[in-house]
Amino acid sequence: LSVNPFWPRIFYFLSVSLLGFGVLKAIKPRTDSFKPRNLDLFFTSVSSVTVSSMSTVEMEVFSEAQLVVITILMFLGGEVFTSMTALFISNLKQKLRRFGAKVGNHSHPENIINGGIESGIPMTNSNPETLREDDHSRKFLSFVVLGYLLAVNLIGAAVVSLYISFDSTAGSILKSKGLKLFTFSVFTAVSSFTNCGFIPTNENMVVFRKSPGLLLIIIPQILLGNTLFPPFLRFSIWVLGKVVKKVGKDSDYLLKNTGGIRYPHLLPSRRSWCLVVTVLGFLVTQVVLFLVLEWNLEPFNGMNSFERIVGVLFQSLNARHAGETILDISTISAASLVLATVCMYLPPYATYLFLKEKEEEKHLKKRRERSRKNGVSNIAYLSIFVILVCITERENITQDPLNFNVFNIVLEVVSAYGSVGFTMGYSCK
Amino acid sequence: LSVNPFWPRIFYFLSVSLLGFGVLKAIKPRTDSFKPRNLDLFFTSVSSVTVSSMSTVEMEVFSEAQLVVITILMFLGGEVFTSMTALFISNLKQKLRRFGAKVGNHSHPENIINGGIESGIPMTNSNPETLREDDHSRKFLSFVVLGYLLAVNLIGAAVVSLYISFDSTAGSILKSKGLKLFTFSVFTAVSSFTNCGFIPTNENMVVFRKSPGLLLIIIPQILLGNTLFPPFLRFSIWVLGKVVKKVGKDSDYLLKNTGGIRYPHLLPSRRSWCLVVTVLGFLVTQVVLFLVLEWNLEPFNGMNSFERIVGVLFQSLNARHAGETILDISTISAASLVLATVCMYLPPYATYLFLKEKEEEKHLKKRRERSRKNGVSNIAYLSIFVILVCITERENITQDPLNFNVFNIVLEVVSAYGSVGFTMGYSCK
Numbered sequence: 001l002s003v004n005p006f007w008p009r010i011f012y013f014l015s016v017s018l019l020g021f022g023v024l025k026a027i028k029p030r031t032d033s034f035k036p037r038n039l040d041l042f043f044t045s046v047s048s049v050t051v052s053s054m055s056t057v058e059m060e061v062f063s064e065a066q067l068v069v070i071t072i073l074m075f076l077g078g079e080v081f082t083s084m085t086a087l088f089i090s091n092l093k094q095k096l097r098r099f100g101a102k103v104g105n106h107s108h109p110e111n112i113i114n115g116g117i118e119s120g121i122p123m124t125n126s127n128p129e130t131l132r133e134d135d136h137s138r139k140f141l142s143f144v145v146l147g148y149l150l151a152v153n154l155i156g157a158a159v160v161s162l163y164i165s166f167d168s169t170a171g172s173i174l175k176s177k178g179l180k181l182f183t184f185s186v187f188t189a190v191s192s193f194t195n196c197g198f199i200p201t202n203e204n205m206v207v208f209r210k211s212p213g214l215l216l217i218i219i220p221q222i223l224l225g226n227t228l229f230p231p232f233l234r235f236s237i238w239v240l241g242k243v244v245k246k247v248g249k250d251s252d253y254l255l256k257n258t259g260g261i262r263y264p265h266l267l268p269s270r271r272s273w274c275l276v277v278t279v280l281g282f283l284v285t286q287v288v289l290f291l292v293l294e295w296n297l298e299p300f301n302g303m304n305s306f307e308r309i310v311g312v313l314f315q316s317l318n319a320r321h322a323g324e325t326i327l328d329i330s331t332i333s334a335a336s337l338v339l340a341t342v343c344m345y346l347p348p349y350a351t352y353l354f355l356k357e358k359e360e361e362k363h364l365k366k367r368r369e370r371s372r373k374n375g376v377s378n379i380a381y382l383s384i385f386v387i388l389v390c391i392t393e394r395e396n397i398t399q400d401p402l403n404f405n406v407f408n409i410v411l412e413v414v415s416a417y418g419s420v421g422f423t424m425g426y427s428c429k
Numbered sequence: 430l431s432v433n434p435f436w437p438r439i440f441y442f443l444s445v446s447l448l449g450f451g452v453l454k455a456i457k458p459r460t461d462s463f464k465p466r467n468l469d470l471f472f473t474s475v476s477s478v479t480v481s482s483m484s485t486v487e488m489e490v491f492s493e494a495q496l497v498v499i500t501i502l503m504f505l506g507g508e509v510f511t512s513m514t515a516l517f518i519s520n521l522k523q524k525l526r527r528f529g530a531k532v533g534n535h536s537h538p539e540n541i542i543n544g545g546i547e548s549g550i551p552m553t554n555s556n557p558e559t560l561r562e563d564d565h566s567r568k569f570l571s572f573v574v575l576g577y578l579l580a581v582n583l584i585g586a587a588v589v590s591l592y593i594s595f596d597s598t599a600g601s602i603l604k605s606k607g608l609k610l611f612t613f614s615v616f617t618a619v620s621s622f623t624n625c626g627f628i629p630t631n632e633n634m635v636v637f638r639k640s641p642g643l644l645l646i647i648i649p650q651i652l653l654g655n656t657l658f659p660p661f662l663r664f665s666i667w668v669l670g671k672v673v674k675k676v677g678k679d680s681d682y683l684l685k686n687t688g689g690i691r692y693p694h695l696l697p698s699r700r701s702w703c704l705v706v707t708v709l710g711f712l713v714t715q716v717v718l719f720l721v722l723e724w725n726l727e728p729f730n731g732m733n734s735f736e737r738i739v740g741v742l743f744q745s746l747n748a749r750h751a752g753e754t755i756l757d758i759s760t761i762s763a764a765s766l767v768l769a770t771v772c773m774y775l776p777p778y779a780t781y782l783f784l785k786e787k788e789e790e791k792h793l794k795k796r797r798e799r800s801r802k803n804g805v806s807n808i809a810y811l812s813i814f815v816i817l818v819c820i821t822e823r824e825n826i827t828q829d830p831l832n833f834n835v836f837n838i839v840l841e842v843v844s845a846y847g848s849v850g851f852t853m854g855y856s857c858k
């Protein structure tokens with residue numbers, strides 16, 4: 001009978017998608033000659049809000065105004081923004097409830113308990129002093145997340161536009177495509193931070209593969225917005241606590257009570273470190289395998305060593321989970337593709353390290369139990385999807401086995417599941 | 430410092446394999462014209478003992494005497510036989526320990542504790558009366574397993590030879606291949622019961638695809654020896670308890686104390702039922718999908734409806750984990766192959782049902798936790814193997830993408846991992 005947090009979320013994504021579709025539809029596309037179909041526009045809106053970057057239409061059909069709308073949709077759909085909003089709402093609810101409890105004496109005890117559970121405050125902290133500290137810290141946390149979100153996106157956009165104004169190659173590409181520097185920078189910064197992976201060019205990042213500087217700017221943007229968000233959030237809280245005396249107490253409280261706060265991106269210290277190690281571990285493995293196997297890959301022709309290394313780093317990173325590409329991934333060797341598929345499958349905060357800390361034991365155990373349970377059923381769902389696609393595509397599989405083979409189907413299904421957005425495309429070889 | 434049960438097992442399999450190799454080498458093959466290489470003989474011996482049926486040499490090169498040796502190797506390597514042997518040894522150890530404790534008073538308490546854990550008796554049952562009942566029941570259990578093992582194999586062999594002496598088609602096939610009825614029947618019964626999957630013909634069961642009677646005899650043999658062993662063992666214990674008054678108490682004790690006995694194939698009632706439902710569920714799914722998608726498969730030409738249905742049932746069942754085949758599996762559609770790969774991956778006693786029973790809760794939780802942990806690392810190992818094969822075969826993958834593609838590699842790796850023994854072969858299309 002209690003409201004499942006699943007439904008508000010679905011409602012939010014659906015209504016933002018519909019609104020986005022309406023606005024995209026109302027605005028004129030870039031040229032009058034080609035008008036995207038309604039379905040394509042709706043799909044673009046959903047892809048932006050769910051940050052999956054699966055597109056059925058080329059990006060350059062969108063006008064500047066439409067690109068701005070897509071930027072806003074990606075921003076509104078990003079995990080950092082939605083989780084921050086949930087945090088602000090829960091804080092507000094809590095405030096109203098406390099206020100109500102102070103005014104009226106006949107409030108139902110049940111409501112308080114349910115409210116407490118819903119807003120994530122464990123009932124053990126029933127001490128009024130602790131409760132106040134808890135409220136205060138949660139408020140502090142929500143503003144830290146807000147600051148982080150704005151800072152990373154604004155700085156990212158600024159650095160991208162600064163870089164492009166100095167790099168004549170990248171600048172001329174934008175000019176030839178009729179893209180404004182400002183729109184492109186903000187779009188790319190937001191898309192990378194939310195790990196959506198849309199880029200306003202038809203070729204995604206392929207046209208920028210010889211601009212290692214731009215890739216090196218986008219790489220931290222992608223990391224800060226997804227897999228490395230928890231460690232850097234923790235780091236921000238720690239730094240603020242040290243620098244600003246006023247919030248020292250809140251900072252300490254947050255860093256120590258990660259479990260009680262129940263903000264899903266605030267992780268304990270040890271787990272944050274494990275996350276950093278895991279992310280870097282997978283990245284390094286991917287990069288090494290990629291460099292060894294595909295040094296002389298055809299798309300790398302005309303790129304020097306530095307450009308290749310940065311390109312490989314960029315491409316490997318994008319398997320988790322932004323999905324931006326600097327090359328046609330169907331040209332990559334099978335071994336790298338299998339590893340990329342594994343990486344796409346992994347949830348953002350997967351940590352495969354032995355982690356044990358007494359205080360966190362219990363909390364972690366639950367979380368791990370849950371993630372393992374999910375692991376099994378996720379594989380079941382993925383298998384069912386792959387089998388269904390194999391059934392519907394069985395004509396193509398027999399007639400065109402090079403383009404329609406089981407591994408390509410698995411890769412596409414996993415890519416969609418992890419909302420990465422990689423695709424093998426259709427080769428005419 | 431304690432002896433890990435892993436090492437005695439490895440030592441056992443290794444020494445039996447080496448012994449088997451020596452005996453196979455000493456016996457003359459069927460013809461003088463072709464002598465299998467030493468490596469092939471050793472591989473055949475290892476494949477028999479590990480019941481994986483991966484073969485590098487055609488089966489018809491082996492003489493009758495060599496086939497008998499392979500039968501013995503499969504019998505010695507089968508899970509029911511090895512687990513029974515472990516049970517007998519642990520019972521004997523226990524007896525000696527109790528005797529030693531009675532004679533000498535200065536036995537180390539540590540030894541008793543270690544011994545108790547090793548032989549699987551929980552220390553909570555320290556009451557002498559319970560201990561005696563426990564010993565008695567374990568002895569009863571070991572003889573039930575022995576009886577089950579002998580009965581199923583002997584009856585299976587008898588029914589196979591009886592059937593073939595009435596089916597002229599199957600009989601003439603054996604005659605044309607120069608195989609004796611007795612050798613063939615015992616070999617097939619043991620190979621099916623242990624889920625090894627070797628058949629003394631070069632074509633495995635393909636030559637018998639139009640003998641539905643033979644397939645219907647082998648199907649229960651495969652089930653009784655692997656996935657449905659625990660339910661039928663439980664059933665046997667229950668029936669014996671009802672019929673033979675003398676063992677009624679032991680039977681009751683065994684059925685109630687499945688956890689305490691720690692014989693891995695004696696499962697609680699509910700879990701046994703879940704296992705039956707899971708096995709049948711996967712089997713029915715596979716059969717339905719197979720029938721719908723491949724009714725007009727080329728190898729089915731000239732087979733009537735009944736033969737096709739039995740053939741499909743047989744082929745589907747063999748994915749878990751016997752690996753006998755009535756058709757070239759590379760002709761099967763991708764959807765069925767993906768499902769077969771999932772089935773090959775599943776451990777024999779996988780139960781994907783919601784099972785909750787208060788008394789068994791704790792015990793199950795541990796087991797499930799463990800199986801889930803294994804699930805994650807198994808997938809990691811499989812991914813690593815697939816990536817390694819993709820690296821070593823990268824030349825073939827680029828030059829001959831139809832025969833060497835990622836899905837074929839995944840299928841072979843999973844097949845080897847589940848010791849099924851399916852292979853896609855090499856097609857010259």
Ligand SMILES: [K+]
Nearest residue numbers: 196322419420
């Ligand atoms: K994405």
Ligand SMILES: [K+]
Nearest residue numbers: 625751848849
């Ligand atoms: K097998």
